[in-house]
Amino acid sequence: MAALEKLLSAFDVEVDPFAICDVRQGWRLDLAGQGCVTVHFALQGAGLLRLGDGGPVPFEPNTIVLIPRAMTQSIATHGAGRSCTGDETTCVSLSEGLRWLQAGEGAPDIVMACGRVRATYGEGTGVFDLLNRPIVESFPPDHAIQHAFAALLSEMSEQRLGSTALAEALMKQCLILALRRLAERRDARLPWLRALEDPRLSAAIESMMTHPEKEISVEELAALAGMSRSSFSAHFSRVFGRSPHSFLIESRLRRAAHFLQTTDLPVKTIAGKIGYRSRSNFSHAFKTLYGIDPNAYRHSAD
Numbered sequence: 001m002a003a004l005e006k007l008l009s010a011f012d013v014e015v016d017p018f019a020i021c022d023v024r025q026g027w028r029l030d031l032a033g034q035g036c037v038t039v040h041f042a043l044q045g046a047g048l049l050r051l052g053d054g055g056p057v058p059f060e061p062n063t064i065v066l067i068p069r070a071m072t073q074s075i076a077t078h079g080a081g082r083s084c085t086g087d088e089t090t091c092v093s094l095s096e097g098l099r100w101l102q103a104g105e106g107a108p109d110i111v112m113a114c115g116r117v118r119a120t121y122g123e124g125t126g127v128f129d130l131l132n133r134p135i136v137e138s139f140p141p142d143h144a145i146q147h148a149f150a151a152l153l154s155e156m157s158e159q160r161l162g163s164t165a166l167a168e169a170l171m172k173q174c175l176i177l178a179l180r181r182l183a184e185r186r187d188a189r190l191p192w193l194r195a196l197e198d199p200r201l202s203a204a205i206e207s208m209m210t211h212p213e214k215e216i217s218v219e220e221l222a223a224l225a226g227m228s229r230s231s232f233s234a235h236f237s238r239v240f241g242r243s244p245h246s247f248l249i250e251s252r253l254r255r256a257a258h259f260l261q262t263t264d265l266p267v268k269t270i271a272g273k274i275g276y277r278s279r280s281n282f283s284h285a286f287k288t289l290y291g292i293d294p295n296a297y298r299h300s301a302d
Contacts, residue, residue, distance in 0.1 A: 013172040015164075018115035018156055019099040021075060023047065027104030028076035028083040035261060035300075036118050037128045038073065040065040041149045041174075045110035050074045051134045059136065062146050064178055066128065066135040077109045113153055117171055118258070137181050145177045200225045200235065204244070212251040213275040218244050253289050256282070260298040267294045 021040075023029050031038075040049070042063040048056040052071045059065065067073055074083070084103050101114075119128055139145050152170040155163040203224040207216065221244055222232035236244045252274040259270045271282035287293050292300065 013168045013175065014118040015152075015156075015167050015171045016116040018113050018153065019101050020153075021110075021112045021114045022100060022102045022108060023075050023077055023110040023112075024102070024104035024106045025077055025109040026079065026081055026106060027109075028074050028080040029101070029103035030074045030083055030085045031072070031114075032085075033070035033072050034067075034116050036069055036116050037131065038067040038071075039115055039117050039171075039174075040067070040073075040075070041113045041145075043111045043113055043149075044108070045077070047078060047110045048076045048080075049134075049136070050076065054134075057134070057136050060138055062141060062143060063136060063138040064145060064174065065137075066131065066175075066178065068128070068131045068134065071134070075103075075110060075112060113149060117175070118262075119172075119175055135178060135182065137178050139177075143177075145174050148173045148177070198239070200227060200232075201239065204232070204236075208244075208248050208251055212248060212255055213273060215275060216248070249285065250289065252276075253286055256286060256294065257290065257297065260294055270294070 020043075021029055023045075040063075042059050042061050042065075044061060046058070046060040049059055049065060050056050051065075051067055051073050056076070057065075076083075082104060148170050152167050152174070155167045155170065204221040207214070207221070207224060218233060219229050222229045225232050225235075227235065233244060236247070240247055242250075256270050256274050259265055259273065260267075263270075265273075267283070268279045271277075271279050274282075276282035276285070283293050286297070290297055
């Protein structure tokens with residue numbers, strides 16, 4: 001638990017400007033996948049979310065939804081028969097920090113706060129990078145998360161001195177409340193969350209997440225866990241569904257993706273920062289995971 005507390009206290013959050021998504025009765029709003037995790041919080045109304053290729057997920061007020069990178073999504077009222085895309089909405093700029101997207105005509109039905117967040121630990125290690133399934137959590141009325149989102153939207157709409165820093169602190173509070181729920185239920189959608197509570201794995205996971213650029217062997221990770229190589233590999237694979245080596249490679253490449261999105265560093269420099277001595281080997285590994293080479297990925301994120 002100490003390692004988990006350390007991670008939650010140390011991770012940083014960046015918040016892109018939020019949109020208020022207003023989906024009118026009988027309509028559905030279709031949204032493209034984003035380059036980072038998308039967050040929705042239901043302010044008013046109940047409806048259905050369709051995320052990626054999965055079936056509809058019901059939601060109600062005070063529901064927070066964390067959607068993995070690049071996953072398509074739609075927000076629908078019950079019985080929705082018509083749809084529009086984000087490009088087809090009526091878009092009104094409420095202020096420097098907020099937009100209002102109205103989907104369809106008629107009576108208001110669903111109002112959601114929607115935005116993109118980057119939550120990182122250390123030098124660019126994404127807290128949600130390994131998320132491959134959406135997280136949907138409903139909270140009771142008057143819960144702390146409701147007040148935090150209200151304050152967050154107020155800060156982003158008014159853009160006063162310190163609003164960006166305060167909005168990021170409030171979003172961190174909301175994410176920690178959601179992560180606390182997952183940890184208490186021992187939810188498997190973020191496997192590192194469970195692993196950090198396991199004293200046999202926590203030191204090894206923390207080392208990989210904090211320093212993915214380090215050349216560290218499975219034997220050394222097993223020693224950190226106080227286990228034999230074979231026992232460590234088997235236990236790790238049961239928790240994560242992958243080998244320690246593949247987890248480390250993916251952590252490195254996720255960090256590289258963060259650098260490509262947020263910096264102008266040359267690809268060769270990024271490769272070195274995550275432990276690759278050869279740019280060609282890095283580009284090949286990156287394309288295997290993301291389907292495109294690093295330069296193409298950088299341009300697609302613009």
